[in-house]
Amino acid sequence: MRNDYHRLSFLVALCSCYSLLAPVRSQQIETIPSSPSYHTLYERNLDLLCRADKPIDQCNVRLPGPSTETLDVTTNVLPGGVKRIGDFSRGECGVRLATFTNERIGKFVCIVTIDGQQFESAIELRKRVPPRPTELKIAKATALIDGGLRANQLLKARCISRNGLPVANLTWLLDGKPIDESALKPAQITAEEQQDSTSLETIQQEVHLYVTPAENGQTLECVTNHPAFKPELRNSFLLNIKFPPEEIPHIHIDELPASGSATINITIHANPKPFTRWTVNGRHIKEGESSDIYQAYIPRPTSAKGEYRVLLKNNDCSMERPSLFTLEATNALGTQTYVIKAVRVDANEVEPGRNDDYYTDDSNGSTFWLISVWTFFCSVIATRLL
Numbered sequence: 001m002r003n004d005y006h007r008l009s010f011l012v013a014l015c016s017c018y019s020l021l022a023p024v025r026s027q028q029i030e031t032i033p034s035s036p037s038y039h040t041l042y043e044r045n046l047d048l049l050c051r052a053d054k055p056i057d058q059c060n061v062r063l064p065g066p067s068t069e070t071l072d073v074t075t076n077v078l079p080g081g082v083k084r085i086g087d088f089s090r091g092e093c094g095v096r097l098a099t100f101t102n103e104r105i106g107k108f109v110c111i112v113t114i115d116g117q118q119f120e121s122a123i124e125l126r127k128r129v130p131p132r133p134t135e136l137k138i139a140k141a142t143a144l145i146d147g148g149l150r151a152n153q154l155l156k157a158r159c160i161s162r163n164g165l166p167v168a169n170l171t172w173l174l175d176g177k178p179i180d181e182s183a184l185k186p187a188q189i190t191a192e193e194q195q196d197s198t199s200l201e202t203i204q205q206e207v208h209l210y211v212t213p214a215e216n217g218q219t220l221e222c223v224t225n226h227p228a229f230k231p232e233l234r235n236s237f238l239l240n241i242k243f244p245p246e247e248i249p250h251i252h253i254d255e256l257p258a259s260g261s262a263t264i265n266i267t268i269h270a271n272p273k274p275f276t277r278w279t280v281n282g283r284h285i286k287e288g289e290s291s292d293i294y295q296a297y298i299p300r301p302t303s304a305k306g307e308y309r310v311l312l313k314n315n316d317c318s319m320e321r322p323s324l325f326t327l328e329a330t331n332a333l334g335t336q337t338y339v340i341k342a343v344r345v346d347a348n349e350v351e352p353g354r355n356d357d358y359y360t361d362d363s364n365g366s367t368f369w370l371i372s373v374w375t376f377f378c379s380v381i382a383t384r385l386l
Contacts, residue, residue: 057116137159176219
């Protein structure tokens, strides 16, 4: 028990001696700005301030530059372009640089005395360098077709911001919303030494996104934030997802009226635009053509990407009121056949599985969709990874 007491006394004495022998501490002084601090060359009126939570008795500083002399800001004559700032009574001491130049790149040190003890802190001053234009690349292994991306594959995209100080910050967005963290790979940061001994930093990050027809028309964005950029830089890639006409099971519409005209109205999803053909009671009617009392219209795109409205008009229902229609849609990726059944539905009954309905039309076939032109432009050209 006595030995433990002697050991404890020895440790207390040792700690007391260390505190007397090492009066210089750094962690108790706040610096404004914090370290490291990046600045543009020839920036004016740069304030470098040390702040304590007690009044300061004395403050010495060492300025970055060729001289390592320690200066007392209260008595020494400061170099040209350097001015004392701060209020000792408020625990502040620092200097203002009239202009930030290459010779001021380095470490600013303040050594303050409070109640007879010295405390030290430092600010590392670095030159701000804007990075090169951001690159957004798509992996070489990406399956492309007809100027777009084949649906149902893993899209790998890489964003790169090269040779900046400080390193840029990258953010990924899909249709304006942050991408789930699970799709992002860890960012990689590398440094490259320049001829003037400046070490510039490059950051790159990949996103792995499984793309389906649901992402068609959305925009993948890499946003680069850097102090030299106001506002941020945005690199984008439009997801032009290619897919065959999608299945629609159990399409039911109201039965056609006993007289007058009616138009069957079906909405399908595909990219690129499909070519369509109707079959009614043995008649095959291609889009843009007529057969007897029927007119088949060229599919018209809606406001939604990859969505098309397909119409078939019966000009005289009194002559024929079929209850079964077949629509075949074909594009470069495949063919889909839709079976449309016309059924009688009571006014208060809701038929399940309905796609669209028909509408009556007394315009004597003047619908203008018989001839249409559809052109698709891809707004972003993506470079591919080597």
